[in-house]
Amino acid sequence: MKIAIIGTGNLGSSIAKGLIKNKSFTSLYLSDKNTSAVKTFEEEPHVTITSDNAKAVEASDIVLFALQPRHIEGVLKDVAPLIKADHVVLSVAAGYEISRIESIIGSDKNIIRVMPNTAISIGKSMTCLSANDKGQGKIELAKNIFNQLGTTMVIPEEQIQAATVICASGIAFWMRLVRATTQGAIQLGFEAHEAHDLAVQTCFGSASLLIESGRHPEQEIDRVTTPSGCTIEGLNAMEHQGLSSALIQGIVSSFEKINQIKKN
Ligand SMILES: NC(=O)C1=CN([C@@H]2O[C@H](COP(=O)(O)OP(=O)(O)OC[C@H]3O[C@@H](n4cnc5c(N)ncnc54)[C@H](O)[C@@H]3O)[C@@H](O)[C@H]2O)C=CC1
Numbered sequence: 211m212k213i214a215i216i217g218t219g220n221l222g223s224s225i226a227k228g229l230i231k232n233k234s235f236t237s238l239y240l241s242d243k244n245t246s247a248v249k250t251f252e253e254e255p256h257v258t259i260t261s262d263n264a265k266a267v268e269a270s271d272i273v274l275f276a277l278q279p280r281h282i283e284g285v286l287k288d289v290a291p292l293i294k295a296d297h298v299v300l301s302v303a304a305g306y307e308i309s310r311i312e313s314i315i316g317s318d319k320n321i322i323r324v325m326p327n328t329a330i331s332i333g334k335s336m337t338c339l340s341a342n343d344k345g346q347g348k349i350e351l352a353k354n355i356f357n358q359l360g361t362t363m364v365i366p367e368e369q370i371q372a373a374t375v376i377c378a379s380g381i382a383f384w385m386r387l388v389r390a391t392t393q394g395a396i397q398l399g400f401e402a403h404e405a406h407d408l409a410v411q412t413c414f415g416s417a418s419l420l421i422e423s424g425r426h427p428e429q430e431i432d433r434v435t436t437p438s439g440c441t442i443e444g445l446n447a448m449e450h451q452g453l454s455s456a457l458i459q460g461i462v463s464s465f466e467k468i469n470q471i472k473k474n
């Protein structure tokens with residue numbers, strides 16, 4: 211596969227790292243106005259670092275646009291004449307609908323919206339995919355790429371905005387929970403690095419329990435909350451402070467922010 215990533219910032223460089231780790235390409239062009247984030251990859255075999263988007267598009271079959279929503283339109287317009295019917299165009303831009311991409315490069319092109327997260331750099335992304343009519347024929351190709359970098363789910367485009375919040379922004383939400391646990395552990399007397407290690411491994415164990423058991427989180431909570439014990443005391447104190455409600459409100463606020471981003 212000959213892949214180009216246009217925009218190698220936080221997410222583009224994470225995807226590049228995952229692809230390079232997996233060696234899942236015959237050619238990988240990494241194009242950005244500022245290539246500092248991917249300089250470390252320039253010695254990798256079959257990887258080309260460039261600031262020439264057109265060159266990257268012309269050299270590739272799959273073009274992934276990892277640009278901020280406010281920048282993607284200009285770049286799409288620049289390279290539109292170079293995008294052929296055989297190209298597979300992938301966009302990770304939050305709130306930037308397929309219809310807007312089609313209005314620039316045409317609805318006769320293979321277009322797939324991809325919503326991964328930064329865990330893609332270590333092959334642990336939850337990636338949601340949604341294609342236009344022409345792109346339906348390439349959805350298996352996209353699944354093959356992103357299933358090597360984590361797990362995928364094909365969803366209707368109407369759900370990509372929610373997937374952005376749950377799966378992409380979700381990394382930051384879970385990181386904040388880990389950080390808060392670490393702060394609590396420090397208050398209880400652990401050194402910061404010890405607190406971090408305890409919090410991270412417990413978080414990893416919790417997620418692994420759910421993945422491997424297939425059980426509901428509350429079933430696992432019931433296995434921890436000894437009657438009159440410390441766990442239920444802590445959980446109820448958190449809920450009295452609005453823990454679940456705060457998380458849900460944050461998710462909804464994040465979703466609503468994307469509506470504003472769409473208007474830009
Ligand atoms: N960061 C994340 O965890 C996720 C981000 N996204 C989406 O991915 C997109 C990128 O987000 P980030 O990586 O966080 O942003 P970023 O700002 O870190 O990266 C964007 C890159 O685009 C480059 N760029 C800007 N104009 C360019 C041009 N004309 N030609 C070439 N490169 C150009 C910038 O130099 C920058 O390196 C956004 O649309 C965001 O909504 C989606 C899911 C997760």
Ligand SMILES: O=C(O)[C@@H]1CCC=N1
Pocket residue numbers: 304374378379
């Ligand atoms: O925060 C943002 O807007 C982007 C989309 C999801 C993660 N980062």
